[in-house]
Amino acid sequence: MITAEQKPLKEIIEYISPYDRILLVGCNECVTVCAAGGRKEVGLLASALNLHSLKQGRTIDIKEITLERQCDPEYVEELVSEIDRADAILSMACGCGVQTIAERYKEKPVFPAVNTKFMGASQSQGIWVERCQGCGDCLLGITGGICPVARCSKHLLNGPCGGTSDGKCEIAPDVDCAWCLIWERLKALGMEKRYEEIMEAKDFRPAGGGGPRKIIREDLSL
Amino acid sequence: MTLQTKLSKGDLVVLVEMNTPKGVDISDLVTNARHLKSRIDAVVIPDMDNGVMHMSALAGGAIMRQQGMEPMIHIYGRDRNRMALQGDMLAAHVLGIHNLLVVQGENIAHGDHQNAKPVDDLNELDLLVMVHSLLKGTDLAGFELKGKPEFFTGYQVQPIQDDDHLEEEIKTTKAKVDAGAQYIMVPPVFDIDYYIQILNKFKSLNVPVIATVFMLKNVGMARYISINDPGSKLPESLITRIRKAKDRETECIRIAGEMIKELKSQVAGIKISASGWEDRLPAILDCAGL
Numbered sequence: 277m278i279t280a281e282q283k284p285l286k287e288i289i290e291y292i293s294p295y296d297r298i299l300l301v302g303c304n305e306c307v308t309v310c311a312a313g314g315r316k317e318v319g320l321l322a323s324a325l326n327l328h329s330l331k332q333g334r335t336i337d338i339k340e341i342t343l344e345r346q347c348d349p350e351y352v353e354e355l356v357s358e359i360d361r362a363d364a365i366l367s368m369a370c371g372c373g374v375q376t377i378a379e380r381y382k383e384k385p386v387f388p389a390v391n392t393k394f395m396g397a398s399q400s401q402g403i404w405v406e407r408c409q410g411c412g413d414c415l416l417g418i419t420g421g422i423c424p425v426a427r428c429s430k431h432l433l434n435g436p437c438g439g440t441s442d443g444k445c446e447i448a449p450d451v452d453c454a455w456c457l458i459w460e461r462l463k464a465l466g467m468e469k470r471y472e473e474i475m476e477a478k479d480f481r482p483a484g485g486g487g488p489r490k491i492i493r494e495d496l497s498l
Numbered sequence: 499m500t501l502q503t504k505l506s507k508g509d510l511v512v513l514v515e516m517n518t519p520k521g522v523d524i525s526d527l528v529t530n531a532r533h534l535k536s537r538i539d540a541v542v543i544p545d546m547d548n549g550v551m552h553m554s555a556l557a558g559g560a561i562m563r564q565q566g567m568e569p570m571i572h573i574y575g576r577d578r579n580r581m582a583l584q585g586d587m588l589a590a591h592v593l594g595i596h597n598l599l600v601v602q603g604e605n606i607a608h609g610d611h612q613n614a615k616p617v618d619d620l621n622e623l624d625l626l627v628m629v630h631s632l633l634k635g636t637d638l639a640g641f642e643l644k645g646k647p648e649f650f651t652g653y654q655v656q657p658i659q660d661d662d663h664l665e666e667e668i669k670t671t672k673a674k675v676d677a678g679a680q681y682i683m684v685p686p687v688f689d690i691d692y693y694i695q696i697l698n699k700f701k702s703l704n705v706p707v708i709a710t711v712f713m714l715k716n717v718g719m720a721r722y723i724s725i726n727d728p729g730s731k732l733p734e735s736l737i738t739r740i741r742k743a744k745d746r747e748t749e750c751i752r753i754a755g756e757m758i759k760e761l762k763s764q765v766a767g768i769k770i771s772a773s774g775w776e777d778r779l780p781a782i783l784d785c786a787g788l
Contacts, residue, residue, distance in 0.1 A: 479613035486607030 277306035277397075278370045279404045280313060280390040285324055291387035292325070292366055295336075299362035300325075300389075301355065301377065302342035303369035310404055312390045313368030315342040321368065321389060346373025352380050359384060395426075412482025412489065418470055420461030425478075427454035433475040501540045501568055501597055502650040505681060505706045511539040511767035512788055513570065513708065516776050518543060518553035524561055530776040531565050537783055540568040540597060542769055546577060549609020556586055559595035569595050572654075576603030579619040580628065580638050587632055591647035599683060600625045600674070601654040626651065626677040652708070653679035658687065658696060659729040668699055675703050683769060686712035688723075689731035690760050697765055706766035713754045713772045713782065717741045751778055755785020762786070 282288075292298055300322055308314025322338045329336045339358055343351045346369035355365075355377070364385045367374045370392040378386040395408040409426045415433070416423055425431050429439075429447045435455030439446030443456040462471050482489075504511050514534060516527055531541055541562045545555035559569035571590065573583065590598070606616045620628060628638055635646040653674040658664050671682055684700055684707060687693035693709065700707045714720045717740050724732040736753065743749035758768055772779055 477613075478615070480615040481607075481613050483615070485614065485616055486612065487605065 277309050277395070278372070279310045279393045279396045280307050280370050281393060282312055282317065282321070282368075282390050283388065285328070288321070288366065288387070288389050289325070289328060292336075292364055295363035295385075297337045297339070297361060297363045298325070299339050299341065299355065299358055299365045299384075301346065301365060301367050301369070301373075302340075303346040303367075303373050304342055304344050305347075305369075307369055307373075307390060308342075309398075310396075313370075318342055318368055321366075343369075343373075346370075347376050349376060349380060352376050355381065410483070411478070411480075412484070413479065415475075418473075418475075419458045420465060420467065420470075422454055422457045422461055424454050424458065427452070427457070431478075433478055500650075501570070502680075504539060505766055508766070510762055510765075511708070512537070512783070513540045513542050513767060513769040514538050514776070514779050515542040515544065515769060515771040516558070517547050517774075518555065518558040518561075520550070520552050522553070524553075526776070527558065527561060528565060530779065531562060531567055533777075533780050534783070535565065535567060537780070537788065538567075539767075540570045542570045542599065543572065544601075545572040545574065546603070546609070547572075549576075549604035549606055549611075551609075551611055556590060556593070556595070559590065560593045563594040568597065570597035570599055570652075571595055572599050572601045573625055574601050574603035574622070575618050575620040575625060576606065576616055577614075579617050580624075583620065583625070584628060584632065584637055587629065587649070588643075588647055591649070596649055598629060598649050598651045599654055600629075600651065600679065602656065622653065623673060623677050626653070626674055626679055630678040650680055651678060652681040652683055655682055655684045655700065657685045657727065657729050663729070664696060664699065668703070671700065672703055675705050679705065681706040681708060681766070683708045684710060686710040686771070687729070687731050688712075688714075688736060688757075689733055690757060692731050693761070694764050697761075708767035708769055709761045709765045710769045710771060711754055711757045711761065711782075713770065713775060713778070714740065714750050715773065715775060716746060716750070747778075751781045752785055754782045755787075758782070758786035758788065762788075 300318055302313050302315055302318035304314060318340050322340050325338060343354060345351045359381055362384060365377055366387050366389050367377055368389045374386055374388045394406040395410060396404040397407045399405045406426050408423060411425045424433060424435060428435055429445050430437060436453050440453040440456055443453055445451040445453045459471055462468055501511055516530060519527060543555040543558035546552055555571040559571045562569035600622050602622055606612060606614055629649055629651050631638055632647050633649060635643045637643060653671060655671050656667055658667055682700060682705055684697055687696060697707055697709055717737060720732060720737045720740055723730050740746055740749055761768055770779060770782060
């Protein structure tokens, strides 16, 4: 999923302070799962903003809505009936959702209420870890299901480097060395030979080296 | 007299652009530079021009110093992060390279190493801030340098597409001047009257303006520029002139020389780009009366 964390309240308040009527929009997808921008967080943020404005001696009108998916124009269309009553939109979705709203409702300022972090997985309750950088050319099939691009601090394709020690990375004692994990996994699977094959320098074109990426599925296009 | 001194005195400066080789054979670079030694003020060395891997501009600049010539090197953020850029700037100073031109690197997708990872840690404005910081004796992390470098730093204006874009580019360039650009270089336009109008607008930024004369090499090149870069305002009459000439190469040299003649009273300096025909540069200077 795409992970996110709520921005500091002070920053959010600075964004919306010139406006009296705010449309606060959450998203039922990734940001709900990582507890950053779902229905519950929309309610909490609305309360916090209301409390802050009351302390300042003013009232703001916050309309709360949580869409099924903010990165999908079909669902963003649901805001049409509310948009005229808002001076600004505060989005609790990832950057994709914020931009989908900004593209659809060009006449309204749109502000992000979360910082989009990374594509990650849930490690345990309340902990999400980076697992994918969307490099566009998945190597997991040859690295034992452990991604060196996302999990090696140097993104090495032929690791480990000299900074590995007892299975940990030199950058911090609680960071696993991805290449130690890869080696152990390949060994366990009896696929050590794969480790010995030298990988060529990565082609960064699928990773967006040449500019913003796009997927076109002609079989699905209208 | 250095390039900076001449510009500050208001004397016309003449620069030529010379690429480093794709390889280690520097004989053409050295030979072509030597033929121009007493006739020009500086040699501009692009770095990986058009996104094509060449010997680094730093080496090209050092070679020019060995030849007793004043270099100007391109700097941009596509291939190096802020650490590498700052390290190279310190190296440039000790190698005697003091003229820098901040340029926008060609997109990696248009070069010859399309699978490379673009760095883009710093943009043009950031680079000017970086140079300014180094000049003051501090790196971008705030640490003090042992010995301050000296640079004369300019900014390469983006190609002008139309009048609206011109106004936008003037604003953008002003931000670069405010950030420390001490001169600006304006890309070539082939309609001289229109080019002079553009150059005059950039003069309002109160830094020396250097015009660029780009040498057309044949009808095909002229046609390509005319179609793909409408902002260059390459008139059909120029293409016809080359096409009808008995000796097209000489005609191209003559055209470049004439452009220089018309521009030299209008600007602080002229840079000549011969795009691979650097051995014809003396002939262009002859035609221009320089």
